[in-house]
Amino acid sequence: xxxGVAREAGVPKGHSALLDQLRRAALSVPLNIAEAAGRSxxxxxxxxxxxxxxxxxxxxxxxxALHVLGAVEAEEHARAVGLLERCVAMLTxxxx
Numbered sequence: 001x002x003x004g005v006a007r008e009a010g011v012p013k014g015h016s017a018l019l020d021q022l023r024r025a026a027l028s029v030p031l032n033i034a035e036a037a038g039r040s041x042x043x044x045x046x047x048x049x050x051x052x053x054x055x056x057x058x059x060x061x062x063x064x065a066l067h068v069l070g071a072v073e074a075e076e077h078a079r080a081v082g083l084l085e086r087c088v089a090m091l092t093x094x095x096x
């Protein structure tokens with residue numbers, strides 16, 4: 001993984017869709033946080049924070065899959081998962 005995204009050359013043939021999925025989920029996190037911040041009701045904001053949390057969890061699942069496929073090394077996997085765990089924890093608090 002380089003700069004937070006697995007190198008396409010390191011992804012086994014037939015699995016490049018995982019990188020596309022990772023990009024979409026990763027972009028969904030800050031966009032939903034921004035949308036939540038702009039909502040006037042707490043309930044509507046919490047819903048967008050929950051969507052962002054789901055996208056962060058999806059990122060972790062894709063990182064796990066890329067690690068199993070050998071496209072992400074153990075150290076990079078641990079760092080990415082650690083950051084995503086913190087992100088999910090913060091979003092969980094914001095959902096309440």
